[in-house]
Amino acid sequence: MKSIFFIILNLTIFNIGFAQNGKLISKYIIDIISTSVWNRVSENNILKPDYIHLEKLDFFSITYQSDSLIVGGIVVEPKEKGVHPVVIFNRGGNRDFAPLNLSTIINYTSKLAEQGYVIIGSNYREKDEFGGKELNDVLNLTETVKEIEKADANCIGMFGWSRGGIMTYLSLKESDKIKTAIVGNGVTDLFQLIKDRPKMETAVLAECIPNYYQNKEVELRKRSAIFWPQKLNKHSSLLIISGKNDKRANQDSTTKFADKLSYLNYDFEYQEFITDHFFSNKRKELDYLVISWFNKRLKNAD
Known part of the structure; x- marks a missing residue:
């Protein structure tokens, strides 16, 4: 009898813990002036013309619960009153390489936030599996936004760059809460990636993915959208953006993926630009x- 009691108790504690997924633990405003980013966006202590829009935004550092972990992230909110659609931004990189920070969120999402969007992004858990369990850190943000006063938790889009594209494709596969998404220079085929960039296998994938060499075929397929385009949420839509001079994500693989989406009559668009992985010479076009x-697929969608 006692053993049954403890089994029930443990199951209750387990369920309560996971019912808290996405719970906002802390939220602190970031004073841009006191950060190193200020020197880049300002001159003589005044925002440069290209960054004057930052006056209309508030930036916050957050922590939230994901599974049994506390994960960090960033939120950008328009200062304008009201409730705004949400865009989850998925960073690139892995582990401590190219983390989500103030500079990244400003570069990729501040112009969007100015137009009346709440932006939220995760830095992923410390044990990064490159498209493994840390996917929960992204999906749980759909719960976190319910605690953000200015966020419309029923109107969520997603924007992923580079490795963040993998996280976006996986999210469209696993969740029905993403109304539309954008992927910029994302990887669709990890088998092709390790052919093009062998060091990505030895220095990243093999280190991040549990039991990599024993389960290589299975694990790479799990993370490669080119093998499961039919599993993307059919009620969502997708914009794929590709730089023709990108040396990090194979454009041929992206084109093949787009061809598969066309065959499936998936609601998507594919656009190419003559630029590099970071859209260095096409930032205005990207914004x-x-x-x-x-605006068309999320804010003003029917």
């Missing part, structure tokens, strides 16, 4: 495209 897409 315009991102804003236009989310």
Whole structure:
């Protein structure tokens, strides 16, 4: 009898813990002036013309619960009153390489936030599996936004860059809460990635993915959207953006993936630009495209 009691108790504690997934633990405003980013976006202590829009935004550092972990992230909110659609931003990189920070969130999402969007992004858990269990850290943000006063938790989009593209494709596969998404220079085929960039296998994938060499075929397929385009949420939509001079994500693989989506009549668009992985010479075009897409497919969607 006592053993049955403890089994029930443990199951109750387990369920309560996971019922808290996404719970906002802390939220602190970031004073941009006191950060190193200020020197880049300002001159003579005044925002440069390209960054004057930052005056309309508030930036916050957050922590939230994901599974049994506390994970860090960033939120950007328009200062304008009201409730705004949400865009979850998925960073690139892995572990401590290219973390989500103030500079990244400003570069990729501040122009979008100015147009009336709440942006939220995760830095993923410390044990990064490159598309494994830390996917929960992304999906649980759909619960976190319910605690953000200015966020419309029923109107969520997603924007992933580079490795963040993998997280976005996986999210569209595992969740029905993402109304539309954008992937910029994302990887669709990890088998092709390790052919093009062998060091990505030895220095990243083999180190991040549990039991990598024993389960290589299975684990790479799990993370490669080119093998399961039919599993993407059919009620969502997708914009794929690709730089023709990108040396990090294979464009041929992206084109093949787009062809598969076309065959499935998936609701998507594919656009190419003559630029590099970071869209270095196409930032204004990128901002315009991102804003236009989310305005049409998220904010003003029927």
